Amino acid sequence: MKKIFYIFSTLILFVSCEKDITVDLPQPEEKYVVEGYIEQYQHPYVFISKNSAYFEEISLSSIMEKMVLDAEVTVSDGFTTEVLELIYDSLQFPYYKYVGSTIIGEAGKKYDLTIKIGSEVLTASTFIPNPVQLDSIKYICETDYEIGNDTIDSLGLGFLWFYFTDPDTLGNYYKMYTKVLGEDSIFYPPFASVSEDKIINNQFVEFSTYRGQDPLIEIPDDEYYKWFFKGGDTIIFKFQTIDVRTYQFWYTLEMDNSSGGPFSTPITVRTNIDGGLGIWGGYGVFIDTTIAKLKNDFLAK
Amino acid sequence: MSVKIIILLITLTAICSVLFAQKYTISGYVREKSSGEDLIGANIYAKEISKGTTSNQYGFYSLSLEKGKYSIVYSFIGYDDFVEIITLDKDIKKNIELSSSVITTKEVVVAADRIENIESTQMGQVRLPIEKVKVIPAFLGEIDVLKTIQLLPGVKSGGEGSSGFYVRGGGPDQNLILLDDATVYNASHLFGFFSVFNADAVKDINLIKGGMPAQYGGRLSSVLDITMKDGNNKKYEVDGGIGVISSRLTVQGPIKKDTSSFIVSARRTYIDILVDPFIKKTAKAKGSGYYFYDLNAKASYRFSDKDRLFISGYYGRDVFTFKNKEAGFDVQIPWGNGISALRWNHLFSDKLFLNTTATFSSYKFNFEASDEDYEFNMFSGITDYSIKSDFNYLPSVRHNLKFGISYIKHVFVPSSATAKINETSFDTGEIIKQHARDAAIYINEDFDVNEKLKISGGIRGTFFQQVGPFTRFVKDEYDKTIDTLYFDKGDNVKWYKHLEPRFSLRYSINMTSSIKASFTQNYQYIHLATISSASMPTDLWIPSSEIVQPQYGVQYALGYFRNFKNDMFETSIEVYYKELENQIEYKDGANPMNTFGDNSDNFFAFGSGQSYGLELFLKKRLGKTTGWIGYTWSKTYRTFENLNNGESFPAKYDRRHDISFIATHELNEKWVFAMVFVYSTGNALTLPEGKYYINGMLANQYGKINSYRMAPYHRLDLSATYYVKKNKKIESSWNFAVFNAYNRYNPYFIYFVTEGTLAEGNLETKAKQVSLFPILPSITWNFKF
Structure with missing residues (x-):
């Protein structure tokens, strides 16, 4: 659909003219933004910030200034309740997060989040679905992608392929992350990181993915090879299962981010936070690792 | 419910009046002289009793009157009136051909068609003979039926680059667009810059934006016939x-x-x-x-x-x-x-x-x-x-x-x-x-x-x-x-x-x-x-x-x-x-x-x-x-x-x-x-x-x-x-x-x-x-x- 609109827009823009205008927008309602995770085998952690006006200039430091550092964050699994502690983590922007130390995420369990900021209370609840086991993962070199740089050319570039059987019940949702050992400090999501089983229900499926990217780093056009894995990479693939509301949050967020331009329709990023914006998500996890073969090994076959 | 009763009464009255009245009918087709095209919406008018009718979509008319002598006026805008005195003592068939009046203005005469807007029960209706549309400035010279109706009150365009038109707050899908009685689902070319109706092939345009009669249905807002x-x-x-x-x-x-x-x-x-x-x-x-x-x-x-x-x-x-x-x-x-x-x-x-x-x-x-x-x-x-x-x-x-x-x-x-x-x-x-x-x-x-x-x-x-x-x-x-x-x-x-x-x-x-x-x-x-x-x-x-x-x-x-x-x-x-x-x-x-x-x-x-x-x-x-x-x-x-x-x-x-x-x-x-x-x-x-x-x-x-x-x-x-x-x-x-x-x-x-x-x-x-x-x-x- 987007493509069609894009193509139509090229046709229309052929005759059109464009100018900068000033748009008078009202101040948005002030809202708290929650980015909270509870992953299987891990302690929960939560970032809290505030929204900004649409035309406000944004930088890493302005985002830091929007962080909320005086919240009381509580997570409960129905039996245990713990208050998360604010820490500084230099590996993950925007550095300040609330982390737990008692509760560890378990598949099949429901987790409630309560955030108190002054007199305001935000609540949310999520579920960790059972993880879905991958059959296998495999790096496949795409020899087509050749670039001037000899070193990389001899290594080869390619996608990561993964194979699994979707469970027989409808309503399985997935989120992917990748990490190249020695290069990425944490797991990063690839472009379009979530999917659902509407068409693949109860089938054996094969998918490929680009390499996950640090969202804060812009990749210049002449370094496009960074979108791919290369020969010799040790690739860790994290395959998560999520509930429908977590899926909808990520899906709409990624759609909202890739849209823009003439024919896009407004997409409201969904939320499961009562009284705020953002997501409190539970993640079931399956992890697999592979080492990418060099280009010559592929050609030798 | 009351509406249903009224309709029933009307129908009954109609049937009764047929049974009891003694009437003769003058009927036929009204056509254009040089081409033989049927004229839609021409007026046929008995001067003596100030009563008349209009020709239908096929140029057919039928006027049933009491026995008598009448001057029947046939008129259509842009055409010379045709008047005939008839003695109605039996059913008469009369096909009439009207010839188009010279392009320059003719003397203002009171003709029946001009009071159609006052006379008929139909409201929110506009009929445009194509000749009237042709002189209006057209986008890149391409005469456009849809663009013209968007100039009427109550009909709005979606703006340039939008193919639909909007009638009295209804959506573009709520317009029934008919070409010779067949539904047209998308009436425009190139996102509405041109309509699909080639003005050279069109004879008549009839828009009903309110008071849609019962013969039309399937859409909420309007009929463009x-x-x-x-x-x-x-x-x-x-x-x-x-x-x-x-x-x-x-x-x-x-x-x-x-x-x-x-x-x-x-x-x-x-x-x-x-x-x-x-x-x-x-x-x-x-x-x-x-x-x-x-x-x-x-x-x-x-x-x-x-x-x-x-x-x-x-x-x-x-x-x-x-x-x-x-x-x-x-x-x-x-x-x-x-x-x-x-x-x-x-x-x-x-x-x-x-x-x-x-x-x-x-x-x-x-x-x-x-x-x-x-x-x-x-x-x-x-x-x-x-x-x-x-x-x-x-x-x-x-x-x-x-x-x-x-x-x-x-x-x-x-x-x-x-x-x-x-x-x-x-x-x-x-x-x-x-x-x-x-x-x-x-x-x-x-x-x-x-x-x-x-x-x-x-x-x-x-x-x-x-x-x-x-x-x-x-x-x-x-x-x-x-x-x-x-x-x-x-x-x-x-x-x-x-x-x-x-x-x-x-x-x-x-x-x-x-x-x-x-x-x-x-x-x-x-x-x-x-x-x-x-x-x-x-x-x-x-x-x-x-x-x-x-x-x-x-x-x-x-x-x-x-x-x-x-x-x-x-x-x-x-x-x-x-x-x-x-x-x-x-x-x-x-x-x-x-x-x-x-x-x-x-x-x-x-x-x-x-x-x-x-x-x-x-x-x-x-x-x-x-x-x-x-x-x-x-x-x-x-x-x-x-x-x-x-x-x-x-x-x-x-x-x-x-x-x-x-x-x-x-x-x-x-x-x-x-x-x-x-x-x-x-x-x-x-x-x-x-x-x-x-x-x-x-x-x-x-x-x-x-x-x-x-x-x-x-x-x-x-x-x-x-x-x-x-x-x-x-x-x-x-x-x-x-x-x-x-x-x-x-x-x-x-x-x-x-x-x-x-x-x-x-x-x-x-x-x-x-x-x-x-x-x-x-x-x-x-x-x-």
Whole structure:
């Protein structure tokens, strides 16, 4: 659909003219933004910030200034309740997060989040679905992608392929992350990181993915090879299962981010936070690792 | 309920009056002298008793009067009146041919047709003979029926680059557009810049925006009934036009003189061909381009004065090609309508007229993409097969009874796809067709109660059924699929039936003024789903189902009509109030192309609409300078439980003010000048008010739906037509036109761009406004021989 609109827009823009205008927008309602995770085998952690006006200039430091550092964050699994502690983590922007130390995420369990900021209370609840086991993962070199740089050319570039059987019940949702050992400090999501089983229900499926990217780093056009894995990479693939509301949050967020331009329709990023914006998500996890073969090994076959 | 009783009474009165009155009938056809074309809406008037009738869509009239001597006046605007004195002591058949009056102004005479607006019960109706449309300045010289009706009060355009039109707060899918009785699903080429109706092949345009009589149904807002020319049955004629971006040619003539005729009319744009030689062979996008063409054809045969047969067809395609040599990427997007109609007129007697029509109508949209080893084809559309019979019974001058039945079989294709990679074909699911049946029965009576009061009442019974084969994907509240239901061929999926009462009345205050009121209730069983803010050829037609309830609309209208200065000026004030139920919008974040393993109707939110407004109209219809001013003040709201927190919001095409001013001036026999000025409140749109950072991305936080307004739209168009001195062989004219004369940059859409990066700390958002057409002059040469 987007493509069609894009193509139509090229046709229309052929005759059109464009100018900068000033748009008078009202101040948005002030809202708290929650980015909270509870992953299987891990302690929960939560970032809290505030929204900004649409035309406000944004930088890493302005985002830091929007962080909320005086919240009381509580997570409960129905039996245990713990208050998360604010820490500084230099590996993950925007550095300040609330982390737990008692509760560890378990598949099949429901987790409630309560955030108190002054007199305001935000609540949310999520579920960790059972993880879905991958059959296998495999790096496949795409020899087509050749670039001037000899070193990389001899290594080869390619996608990561993964194979699994979707469970027989409808309503399985997935989120992917990748990490190249020695290069990425944490797991990063690839472009379009979530999917659902509407068409693949109860089938054996094969998918490929680009390499996950640090969202804060812009990749210049002449370094496009960074979108791919290369020969010799040790690739860790994290395959998560999520509930429908977590899926909808990520899906709409990624759609909202890739849209823009003439024919896009407004997409409201969904939320499961009562009284705020953002997501409190539970993640079931399956992890697999592979080492990418060099280009010559592929050609030798 | 009371409405039903009134209708029953009217029907009974009609039958009684037939039984007891002793009357004779004068009937026949009114035709154009030089071509033999039927004249639609001509007035036939018995001077002595100030009573008359109008010819129907086939030029047929029937006037039943008491025994006596009458002067019968036949008149039609732009034609010389024809008066005949008859002694009515038996039934008389009289076919009349009217000859067109000279182009310059004729003396103002009071003719019956000029008080039609005061006389009839019909309100919110406009009939435009095509000759009147032809002098109005046209976009790039291409005369356009749809553009012209958008200049009338209560009818709004979606703006440049939007194909639909909006009547009294209704959506673009709520207009029933008929070409020779066959439904036209997409009435425009190139996103509304041109309409599919080739003016050379069109005879008559009839728009009903309120008080829809019972013979029409299936849509909530309006009827646009367009009749094609039958073709000249006296002599061969070729006419055409050569313009800046398109040309057209029409050939018509008798197959057998006076009894049968044909007309073929074709049109094509050629901007692609003109531009192509100037694009380098090596250019990346070589071979990309756009064109449209259409073809109208019609033939008619008169077996006798009792039986006539018409066959007509339309076929048009827009084709957009996009090529990218570098990427080896090739896209073709053809879309368009194919329509055909077979009609049979039969006269049972001089009082009972029957027309039976069988039609086929299809709208298709295709998207074909391919590169070296990949092929992708996506398509959507709708196909209708229909048959209907309409009776018209004219027992006396005071009664006009219409009744009939219709049946339509719909096949919807709400977006399907096939793909091929190398030699392997992928069946991405069987074509997701949806099938439905649509039937209706109606009766409508116009009754002259006395000199002052005339009423028209009718009722329409409608039935709609969605049938299998069909697969339903059942969702929970978060759109998670929880079940799948299968229906076999012919299985009932869901059915609906409804009654639609219609009622209108006219009360004459005196010869030059009247008050009219109307009430209509309509159901509409098909819906158009629009994802973008403008209506596009990608919009999907979908049937009512157990999820999508039929659209329901009720309209109340009241009007005061008054003519001045011997009917030189025609004025009216109309107010309306309209309520709509079961309106659809895409849910927030819906992706309508993602229908594999899903139903398109799972993507909708449902709500209601309200619209009210005031329409002022002043028309100068006679003299060297003619034209009109229309002004509409209106409010149109939508309320959806699941959108905008359940709060009402303005519809996309809510316009507080809408003004049109049209004037034409005949300077002399050679020169005719014309101008159009339009002004309307800017389109409503939703804009982001805030943003927030989350996981490396910036999310937009949107404000209330349609709470922002773009700058108002206004534009002036001018034209001058020069009629070359007629010689024996050829008649021609030059049309010079300027579109957007003062080069206004009207907003088409607003969008935002972000510049800079987060990491560098210079991320900035800017607003941009895109406008479509600057000042555009054009020149067209029209000829006829």
